[in-house]
Amino acid sequence: MAKLEPRSAAADAVSRPVPKQKSTAREYAEALGVALLLALLIRMFVVQAFKIPSGSMLPTLQIGDHILVNKFVYGARIEMPLTQISLGQLPGLHAPKPGDVIVFIWPKDRSKDFIKRVIAVGGQTIEVRSKQVYINGKPWDDPHATYTPPRGGAGSGENYGPYTVPTGTVFVMGDNRDQSYDSRFWGTVPLSDIKGKALIIYWSWDGPDRWVRWERIGRLVY
Numbered sequence: 775m776a777k778l779e780p781r782s783a784a785a786d787a788v789s790r791p792v793p794k795q796k797s798t799a800r801e802y803a804e805a806l807g808v809a810l811l812l813a814l815l816i817r818m819f820v821v822q823a824f825k826i827p828s829g830s831m832l833p834t835l836q837i838g839d840h841i842l843v844n845k846f847v848y849g850a851r852i853e854m855p856l857t858q859i860s861l862g863q864l865p866g867l868h869a870p871k872p873g874d875v876i877v878f879i880w881p882k883d884r885s886k887d888f889i890k891r892v893i894a895v896g897g898q899t900i901e902v903r904s905k906q907v908y909i910n911g912k913p914w915d916d917p918h919a920t921y922t923p924p925r926g927g928a929g930s931g932e933n934y935g936p937y938t939v940p941t942g943t944v945f946v947m948g949d950n951r952d953q954s955y956d957s958r959f960w961g962t963v964p965l966s967d968i969k970g971k972a973l974i975i976y977w978s979w980d981g982p983d984r985w986v987r988w989e990r991i992g993r994l995v996y
Contacts, residue, residue, distance in 0.1 A: 830948035838979035843970035875972040890946035901935035931958040
């Protein structure tokens with residue numbers, strides 16, 4: 775009878791494939807991809823940066839201010855990448871309220887974003903008489919509003935309404951009332967077109983010389 779020879783444990787061990795080490799370039803590429811994905815998700819659902827190009831929101835926002843907008847507070851719009859086409863909207867914490875500063879798609883040209891202050895919401899009746907705003911027949915005093923002689927363009931907007939804001943929309947105006955092209959001239963903004971609520975000024979340039987306005991950086995927008 776043949777004698778069985780003892781086998782070593784190494785002989786019966788299953789061989790495992792040796793993992794290949796990733797190259798440094800591949801690791802950097804993967805890290806960059808993850809970072810870009812996170813940045814895209816944050817921009818889509820959390821916050822988005824915008825630059826203020828005009829003086830319609832003076833003195834609250836100045837030309838050259840760069841702001842962050844809270845996108846989830848009203849429910850972030852889900853858009854097709856690189857377009858303004860809406861694919862739906864996530865649930866929000868609450869609806870826009872009078873006094874909120876919002877960024878929205880301009881109804882007259884959907885390739886442009888505007889920033890204004892909510893003055894009235896669906897179901898409320900707004901009227902402007904000699905520049906004084908009335909909501910449901912009562913004076914609405916906005917401490918942020920300023921008045922300057924109009925230089926032409928939008929018109930004065932000194933008198934408007936009365937007008938009942940349709941459900942599902944908001945009526946907006948610029949703080950620089952005499953220099954703002956807003957709902958007095960082109961109508962209300964659908965809630966579905968609101969991109970978010972202005973949150974904070976994270977950077978600010980002063981004019982063509984590009985002087986940094988340090989005193990404005992970090993200011994909350996309200």
